[in-house]
Amino acid sequence: MMEMDKLVALCKRRGYLFQSSEIYGGLNGFWDYGPLGVELKRNVKEAWWRDMVTGHNELITSPGAPTTHQMVGLDCSIIMHPQVWKCSGHYDLFHDFMVDCRVSKKRYRHDQVRGRWVEAKGRKIFVSSQTGGEEGLKETESRALKFFNLRAKQADELSWCSDLVSLTTVADFTEVLGPDANETGTLTAPREFNLMFKTFVGALSGEEGAAFLRPETAQGIFVNFKNVCDSTRVKLPFGIAQVGKSFRNEITPRNFTFRSREFEQMEIEFFCKPSESPDWYKYWRDRRYAWYLSLGLSSSRLQLRDHHADELSHYSCGTADIEYAFPFLPPGEFGELEGIAHRGDFDLRSHMEGKLARKDGELAVELGEDGKPRHKGSGKDLRYFDDQARERFVPHVIEPSAGADRGTLAFLCEAYHEDVVEGDTRVVLKLHPRLAPVKAAILPLVNKDGMPEVAQKLYAELKGELAVQYDDGGAIGRRYRRQDEIGTPFCITVDGQTKEDSTVTLRDRDSLEQVRVPLAGVLDILRGKLKPSC
RNA sequence: GCGGGUGUAGCUCAGUGGUAGAGCGUCACGUUGCCAACGUGAAUGUCGUGGGUUCAAGUCCCAUCACCCGCUCCA
Numbered sequence: 041m042m043e044m045d046k047l048v049a050l051c052k053r054r055g056y057l058f059q060s061s062e063i064y065g066g067l068n069g070f071w072d073y074g075p076l077g078v079e080l081k082r083n084v085k086e087a088w089w090r091d092m093v094t095g096h097n098e099l100i101t102s103p104g105a106p107t108t109h110q111m112v113g114l115d116c117s118i119i120m121h122p123q124v125w126k127c128s129g130h131y132d133l134f135h136d137f138m139v140d141c142r143v144s145k146k147r148y149r150h151d152q153v154r155g156r157w158v159e160a161k162g163r164k165i166f167v168s169s170q171t172g173g174e175e176g177l178k179e180t181e182s183r184a185l186k187f188f189n190l191r192a193k194q195a196d197e198l199s200w201c202s203d204l205v206s207l208t209t210v211a212d213f214t215e216v217l218g219p220d221a222n223e224t225g226t227l228t229a230p231r232e233f234n235l236m237f238k239t240f241v242g243a244l245s246g247e248e249g250a251a252f253l254r255p256e257t258a259q260g261i262f263v264n265f266k267n268v269c270d271s272t273r274v275k276l277p278f279g280i281a282q283v284g285k286s287f288r289n290e291i292t293p294r295n296f297t298f299r300s301r302e303f304e305q306m307e308i309e310f311f312c313k314p315s316e317s318p319d320w321y322k323y324w325r326d327r328r329y330a331w332y333l334s335l336g337l338s339s340s341r342l343q344l345r346d347h348h349a350d351e352l353s354h355y356s357c358g359t360a361d362i363e364y365a366f367p368f369l370p371p372g373e374f375g376e377l378e379g380i381a382h383r384g385d386f387d388l389r390s391h392m393e394g395k396l397a398r399k400d401g402e403l404a405v406e407l408g409e410d411g412k413p414r415h416k417g418s419g420k421d422l423r424y425f426d427d428q429a430r431e432r433f434v435p436h437v438i439e440p441s442a443g444a445d446r447g448t449l450a451f452l453c454e455a456y457h458e459d460v461v462e463g464d465t466r467v468v469l470k471l472h473p474r475l476a477p478v479k480a481a482i483l484p485l486v487n488k489d490g491m492p493e494v495a496q497k498l499y500a501e502l503k504g505e506l507a508v509q510y511d512d513g514g515a516i517g518r519r520y521r522r523q524d525e526i527g528t529p530f531c532i533t534v535d536g537q538t539k540e541d542s543t544v545t546l547r548d549r550d551s552l553e554q555v556r557v558p559l560a561g562v563l564d565i566l567r568g569k570l571k572p573s574c
Numbered sequence: 575g576c577g578g579g580u581g582u583a584g585c586u587c588a589g590u591g592g593u594a595g596a597g598c599g600u601c602a603c604g605u606u607g608c609c610a611a612c613g614u615g616a617a618u619g620u621c622g623u624g625g626g627u628u629c630a631a632g633u634c635c636c637a638u639c640a641c642c643c644g645c646u647c648c649a
Binding site: 044045048049050052053059062064065066067068129130132133134138140228235255288290291292294295299368461462464465466467483485486487488489513514515516517518519520521522524525533535536545547552554 | 575576584585586599601605606607608609610611612622623638639640641642646647648649
């Protein structure tokens with residue numbers, strides 16, 4: 041098993057990944073891509089964009105698809121109207137106040153802890169519990185007895201000063217007995233967990249200018265749904281794709297770039313008729329899984345996992361994760377690369393009518409205490425008009441949402457190998473040629489007898505189309521190893537025979553095999569090896 | 575947010591209070607004939623950062639930041 045720190049060290053040594061702001065001591069949860077890393081990540085994103093969007097042929101039915109479909113792209117702003125996040129549900133879910141217990145080390149949502157004031161032996165304390173109702177009463181009683189060191193039959197010595205009330209009604213926690221504590225005063229003051237990054241639009245930083253950096257790119261697609269329909273002649277079913285940065289103020293960033301606070305997503309919102317949505321869900325689920333395999337992830341480390349019913353988000357009627365067995369996870373555990381969610385009509389309807397919530401199994405606009413929508417929608421009609429059937433309806437949505445940084449990390453983990461060649465360890469990144477930052481290295485065997493001249497001419501020819509490197513430093517073996525370590529799939533060496541018959545050697549990174557190929561045919565050969573297979 | 579560990583050259587690491595080190599890598603010159611050759615020479619450190627103790631701190635103490643492991647969290 042590969043050790044993660046070796047990959048981390050290689051990434052830094054060769055310029056794949058650096059810690060953000062490193063010279064200032066680094067910043068937790070942020071990472072920079074170096075000269076090679078930026079090429080790799082760009083290749084991941086470009087492969088995705090090409091395979092999903094520009095390379096898609098809407099005239100034919102893709103294998104496994106119910107019908108033909110169209111694909112278009114979008115690139116929307118990172119900061120959007122704050123109401124977007126209220127209707128999407130992020131605002132409510134991302135603004136929890138939490139209290140920590142210094143002793144039990146547990147963390148509670150401030151509004152979910154309740155308790156009762158009780159007095160005994162001349163002392164008044166607040167006994168808390170995470171449960172309400174009958175059970176909460178029972179639990180608080182037994183905990184109060186225990187705290188005051190009383191037996192069950194002495195329960196009448198407890199004088200209760202209140203019903204079960206929320207911890208939010210308590211201002212001072214010094215006499216609060218935490219849900220898992222056996223002394224008072226162990227709870228910290230409530231702290232706001234702001235999982236969205238807040239910023240301010242305009243020069244004045246008042247609440248009226250408050251806005252958020254997007255926690256996902258998807259909402260930008262939903263709020264532009266009507267614009268895309270009105271401007272592009274797309275017909276259902278069709279998908280809108282977007283690649284871009286998102287921001288989440290993760291509590292515990294960890295595991296290299298896996299959980300970063302600033303990250304890049306590759307998302308598709310695929311709109312279709314409600315009746316066809318189960319078939320499209322299955323199509324995207326299988327197709328996205330196959331995509332990772334086509335770029336080199338091994339099926340033994342990649343899995344497609346359907347969520348259990350109780351795992352589904354409030355809006356979803358089906359979700360599958362594509363997960364990878366990252367080497368930093370315990371054996372048997374997988375980390376999410378991409379989620380494919382059947383979101384129904386939750387998003388478009390929420391942006392029309394106001395934030396929806398599930399009530400009695402049905403999605404309905406969530407109402408505030410005043411009986412009005414808790415978060416008001418745009419009021420715009422986001423229904424699709426089917427001019428064949430002459431009907432108007434809200435499309436259902438399938439959302440394949442992939443993490444570009446997580447995918448990049450998975451490709452790096454999968455690629456890292458230590459081979460033994462003649463008793464010597466060879467470090468090699470076996471990246472798929474489409475993803476490799478450098479496609480080929482051009483090497484004169486030795487720096488004389490006209491070899492550099494031929495090699496440089498070839499280099500100039502290839503450079504016009506491909507990311508190639510020229511290297512004449514040191515012995516040839518060292519140069520091969522250098523290229524292996526950064527994942528260059530091919531090395532082209534100009535040698536003594538080149539002058540005689542205009543051939544060069546083409547060395548394969550993984551097999552180490554060398555074949556002689558005509559100098560004039562090198563570009564075509566490389567083109568063939570870099571062709572998309574998906 | 576809690577507990578434990580780590581932090582010294584680009585990388586991997588040695589250095590238990592008294593002159594800042596090694597291997598690898600990098601660069602230059604020479605050499606070169608297909609898988610990390612060789613020779614000569616060179617550059618590179620506020621010992622993570624900030625305080626403190628001491629005649630003297632990479633070394634001891636405190637704080638802080640980052641990374642790793644375990645909790646917690648992960649819409």
